[in-house]
Amino acid sequence: MTAVPRVLIVEDNELVTGAMQILFESADWHVAIANSVAAAVADGERHPAALVLLDLSLPDGDGLSLVEPLRALGSRYFVALTGRDDPETRDRCLAAGCVDVLVKPVPVRELLAKALAWRV
Amino acid sequence: MSRTPAQGGSPEARASALEAQLKEAIVEIAELRARDGLKTQFLANISHDLRTPLTAVITHAEILRDGILGELSPRQLDSVRGIINGGRQLLNQVGEILTYARGAANQLTLAPTSFAIRGVFEQISGLNESLLKKKQIALTIDVDAAPAHLYADREKIAHVIGNLLGNAIEFTPVGGQVWLRASLDQGGPAPCTLVEVGDTGVGIAGEHHDLIFREFAQVDSTASRPHHGTGLGLTIARKLVELHGGRIWVESDLGQGSRFFFTVPVVEPE
Numbered sequence: 001m002t003a004v005p006r007v008l009i010v011e012d013n014e015l016v017t018g019a020m021q022i023l024f025e026s027a028d029w030h031v032a033i034a035n036s037v038a039a040a041v042a043d044g045e046r047h048p049a050a051l052v053l054l055d056l057s058l059p060d061g062d063g064l065s066l067v068e069p070l071r072a073l074g075s076r077y078f079v080a081l082t083g084r085d086d087p088e089t090r091d092r093c094l095a096a097g098c099v100d101v102l103v104k105p106v107p108v109r110e111l112l113a114k115a116l117a118w119r120v
Numbered sequence: 121m122s123r124t125p126a127q128g129g130s131p132e133a134r135a136s137a138l139e140a141q142l143k144e145a146i147v148e149i150a151e152l153r154a155r156d157g158l159k160t161q162f163l164a165n166i167s168h169d170l171r172t173p174l175t176a177v178i179t180h181a182e183i184l185r186d187g188i189l190g191e192l193s194p195r196q197l198d199s200v201r202g203i204i205n206g207g208r209q210l211l212n213q214v215g216e217i218l219t220y221a222r223g224a225a226n227q228l229t230l231a232p233t234s235f236a237i238r239g240v241f242e243q244i245s246g247l248n249e250s251l252l253k254k255k256q257i258a259l260t261i262d263v264d265a266a267p268a269h270l271y272a273d274r275e276k277i278a279h280v281i282g283n284l285l286g287n288a289i290e291f292t293p294v295g296g297q298v299w300l301r302a303s304l305d306q307g308g309p310a311p312c313t314l315v316e317v318g319d320t321g322v323g324i325a326g327e328h329h330d331l332i333f334r335e336f337a338q339v340d341s342t343a344s345r346p347h348h349g350t351g352l353g354l355t356i357a358r359k360l361v362e363l364h365g366g367r368i369w370v371e372s373d374l375g376q377g378s379r380f381f382f383t384v385p386v387v388e389p390e
Contacts, residue, residue: 015176
């Protein structure tokens with residue numbers, strides 16, 4: 001691992017990625033953004049991120065379908081970002097291999113505190 | 121479309137005219153149902169799409185509030201907190217519309233677990249703490265006669281109680297009282313947990329007791345009941361209670377406070 005950890009934010013809404021980018025950069029992460037499943041795989045092939053934040057509904061597919069391929073490319077932690085605060089969605093994300101499920105709007109302090117644990 | 125009553129002519133001609141009208145009506149009903157379904161789906165989609173930009177507004181405002189981009193002056197902080205509070209209120213309302221739309225489209229499912237009702241009462245009262253303090257309303261919780269555990273969808277039961285308590289606080293004047301009570305009700309055909317959310321507020325006239333649970337209905341017209349929200353809170357509460365096989369009703373009169381009750385059948389985990 002490099003000194004500055006890398007996070008890949010997979011989300012197609014620029015309003016959301018803009019906020020996430022500010023947050024993670026303030027906590028000294030290197031931030032990469034992908035707005036589709038295809039762009040996320042392309043990013044992983046170039047430079048796997050330690051942490052991947054996944055939006056569930058992307059223009060070209062389900063964000064959870066990225067867990068297996070990105071893990072195979074070297075990513076370690078997957079965290080789902082979802083607008084749906086229900087147990088079914090949560091179970092589906094955990095079953096797909098996510099370590100956590102964060103419901104938007106993610107409380108800023110909570111996300112920064114959690115991000116510390118995923119830096120390793 | 122013609123809707124002239126079948127009159128005159130032979131009995132056979134009248135019968136076939138009636139039959140044609142019946143067929144027409146059946147086709148029309150099917151069309152209306154399909155259009156109603158599309159509208160419900162539209163409502164679910166649009167409320168989902170509204171959430172995303174709204175969550176971004178809230179996150180950006182929280183970034184400012186937390187000083188991540190530099191410290192704010194106290195007045196700037198007040199203003200940013202206003203954005204966050206307004207945004208969260210709007211987000212809740214959008215969430216209510218989404219829950220309503222899913223309920224109307226029968227897309228809500230139950231994920232039952234075993235839990236104690238006291239924990240839910242405490243959670244909901246905690247969420248309303250600042251509002252209770254602001255209006256100097258005393259909240260009491262009584263679970264002495266409640267079954268030890270409920271087997272139900274905890275989140276949805278909390279949603280129902282949250283909606284009922286929100287109303288109770290809203291319609292109770294400064295200095296009033298609200299309460300959350302649970303007990304075992306063995307009076308019916310099967311044992312139920314009976315939950316009561318009561319207040320000493322403005323009350324509801326008898327003729328409105330059914331109306332308030334109907335879709336899009338708000339009992340308005342008097343200045344004594346200023347209200348906010350989508351008007352869907354009680355419709356959603358009824359839907360979520362009925363999904364559990366329970367029943368919801370109100371006992372109240374104008375100026376006499378209100379007591380909302382709902383039941384959840386006592387079920388053993390499988």
